[in-house]
Amino acid sequence: MSQTFQSIKGFYDILPEATPLWFKLEDTARRILSQYGYNNIRMPLVEPTELFVRSVGEHTDIVEKEMYAWEDKLNGDKLTLRPEGTAGCVRAVVEHNLTYNGPQRLWYMGPMFRHENVQKGRQRQFHQIGVEAFGFEGPDVDAEQIVLLARLWQALGIADVELQLNSIGDAEERAQYRQTLIAYFEQHMDLLDEDAKRRLHSNPLRILDTKNPRMQTMCEAAPKLMDCLGETSKQHFAQLCTLLDQAGIAYTINHRLVRGLDYYNRTVFEWVTTKLGAQGTIAGGGRYDTLVERIGGSATPACGFGIGLERVFLLMQEYGVTAQNQPDIYLVNVGELATQKAFTLAERLRSMGLKVVLHAGGGSFKSQMKKADRSGARFAGIFGDDEAAVDELTLKPMLGQGEQARVSFDQVASIVNAG
Secondary structure, three states: OOOOOOOOOOOOOOOOOOHHHHHHHHHHHHHHHHHOOOEEOOOOOEEEHHHHHHHHOOOOHHHHHHOOEEEOOOOOOEEEEOOOOHHHHHHHHHHOOOOOOOOEEEEEEEEEEOOOOOEOOEOOEEEEEEEEEEOOOOHHHHHHHHHHHHHHHHHHOOOOOEEEEEEOOOHHHHHHHHHHHHHHHHOOHHHOOHHHHHHOOOOHHHHHHOOOHHHHHHHHOOOOHHHHOOHHHHHHHHHHHHHHHHHOOOOEEOOOOOOOOOOOEEEEEEEEOOOOOOOOEEEEEEEOOOHHHHOOOOOOOEEEEEEEHHHHHHHHHHOOOOOOOOOOEEEEEEOHHHHHHHHHHHHHHHHOOOOEEEOOOOOOHHHHHHHHHHOOOOEEEEEEHHHHHOOEEEEEEOOOOOOOEEEEHHHHHHHHHHO
């Protein structure tokens, strides 16, 4: 007996029945990103492991336990399947000196890889749209990206997503806050779980983001990073809030929001929903003004975000958003002459801009019409020897009202497009 195979846990097929809604999500995002002047960039799936250690942070969950990393047997290079997109995008900007002629607005889309516990909305291969802006120092680009996302949710038919906002200041301000936070947590060691104890001295800010119910009250009462911010950081955040107010974007200031990656500074934000259970964050990002310099470039202010496409897809389904990719015509062909000419006719109709499925494999008129019905086509194009002899086609509406009509080839496109 031959062996059969299944996909690896956490790596899933996206089947044809789901792809029309995926197309709708992706095409809508492309359109809106273009409206805001963002240009597409495409980076490799595999990057040097050190790139993520240096950018994401060696004490983050991603680097410590989630990366798919290995040593290349051919040359000993240490490589990693990208767990997120910002580091690779920054590497490309530095390598190709993309900001030489001025600021850049970039976006990318594709799979990311993390060895996580698989659950609804969390996979080991998942897809993201990433958006990055380089060379913009003020809070206007922060606001632009947040407003862009608000426009995207509206265009996708998604409601009731909450914007959570915070400022985590600059490195010196976080260093001061870090000591204050460690001292506070050390007074509550009995409440810290093993994960929090492990992070206490390496990445204490991440403890604030805990999902452990036993720690929630203690974390709520922790000192606030906002109280450690200097005047410049406070002003940046205040100006951002003013811009969002002017744009009519509602937000909640979440003092515990820190994001999970080391490269962030100042603005951090997340869009969250209550409709997906524990995996409620559908997009998140913020500023990372020191990252370009950290991986070898010139000091360059930057801001960006990532969208979890699987989660947005689930949310679209939750709101009843649908999409179809049905053909315009299912071309039924019966008879020797019709079968000979059907292939050429199908190509002619496609050249008119129509989506045409040509029945293949023979079969009776009745069986072909059943397949036309199952295809979801708007019209069955009935092509028999009588029609073939005079270059005509009988159009039968398959959805809704309308009369069957026999027309010349040149009339088909206008009738279908009007139907």
